[in-house]
Each structure stands twice: as C-alpha cells, then as structure tokens.
Amino acid sequence: MIGRLNHVAIAVPELGPATAKYRDALGAEVSAPQPLPEHGVTVVFVTLPNAKVELLEPLGEASPIADFVARNPKGAIHHLCYEVDDILAARDRLKAAGARVLGAGEPKTGAHGKPVLFLHPNDFSGALIELEQA
Template sequence: MASFRSVLTLTNSAKLALSTRSMASHPLAGLLGKLNHVAIATPDLKKSSEFYMGLGAKVSEAVPQPEHGVYTVFVELPNSKIELLHPYGDKSPIQAFLNKNKDGGMHHICIEVRDIHEAVTAVKSKGIRTLGAKPKIGAHGKDVMFLHPKDCGGVLIELEQE
C-alpha cells in the first residue's frame, strides 16, 4: 500500500509540475494580475451604499465620472473592491444596462495588468475585441481598456494598469 501512495504522490507531483510549466510558457502568462473590483450597476446608489455600510464595509462618497457617464462609489473589502455604478447624464451606458436590468446587477469585472499596452496587443492577437481604439483613464486615474463580452464568455472585462 505504501508503494501505491508513493506512486500516486509522484504522479500528482509530476502533473502539478507539468501544468505549472505549461502555464508559464503560455503567451499571456504573467500578464494578468489580481482582481481589482467587481462593478455593480444600481438604480439606487444611496440604498446600495447603505447596504454595504450596514455590513460594516468602508464605503466612499459618490464621485461623478462625466467622461464615463457614471457616478462611482467604491466599497473597500480586505482583498478587493466593489464598484457601485449609477447613471450620470443622458447618454450613460449604465442607464442602458439598467433599462434591461431594472434591479441592477453585475456590470463588469476589473483585472489589473502590469502593462496595459502589452495586454491590449496580446488580447487583440487572440482575436478578442476591445471597446475602444486605445486605453483611456478610468475611475482610479489609471489607463483602462474594456474587452468585448461576446469574446469573454459573456462577461464585460476591464483591464486596468497596475
């Protein structure tokens, strides 16, 4: 029985080493960083903010982002953030989202990248469409680029410069 366990351990270690090696040689290895935030569109920013405050979270004030057509509120978590989004102005993309989702819901996820320009080139080389020709400044004052949800498993993904 002990020899069977040794073989099983050796086999599992070899599989782990093989999978780690194959990930390291992937062309996008090391490109993606940590999850920065999950963005939630909300029809009632005050109510949503109070919900997270009631759970003991640190919640920022609402900040208008006219260039993006949104108000943002950040909910600080120990390992990430939640970004609450509410429409700002008549042409807000969040209003279009809320027209389809009256109660609000998850809008996008944001993943940090070490080099936004390298990341954009890499995803485009994989046939992933971007929502814009070049990165623009996001809510954190850093370059961001959104990836088309139809190319990302139905999820709108925001890449943000670390």
C-alpha cells in the first residue's frame, strides 16, 4: 500500500530565511512560495534527487500549525508524506485497522494538486503522516 516518500515537511516561523538557507547555503533548488488557504499554510518545496523537503509557514493566526511553530520557534519536522496508489482504498484499509484519519476523513487537494489525507500521529509512533494520491 505505502509508496515512496514524497516529502518531509518542516514547519518554520518564516519562509524567507528558511528558504534562503536551503537555496544559498545548501545550493538546493527551491520553488516559489505557494499559499494554501484551505490548509492554513504557505509552502515552499526544496527539490532533492529522491524526494522533496516542504517548508511550511503558518498562514494567519488560525493556521493549524501556528501552535506547533509557537512550541518550536526555530522550526521542526512536522510530518512525513507517503504516496499511495489509491487514497480512498488506503484510507478505508487504515480505518479498518484502527488508524485515525484527521479532519472529516475526506481527502482535500494538497500542494501538488492531488488528494491528501492526514493520519493521527499517536497511531504511527508519534509521526504525523500525510498520504498523497500518486
């Protein structure tokens, strides 16, 4: 069921300085900032040969990552994103196995324009998991 690692997300208080570190210090290719109001974040993707790093900045005070960033003012790993072939089949299989899908349990459109779901971190060794339709 689980596919390749799509990205590791790092929540940061400000995208500008974080983006500059990856671009200037590490020589990475970075995307332009992309606001995702339906998710309450603005994102930048750092392209790597085998996956991506997603830098997340809260979009407004009501952002679902605002408290996380307040607890981690220098930034911290927020979630891991894995690709799945069929997001609805993956959701149903995981729910049948006792995993909790966050929110209403229905996929939303993610930053790559594909359906995504999030799984409760307590069900996966403390890691927030995002599933993305491949």
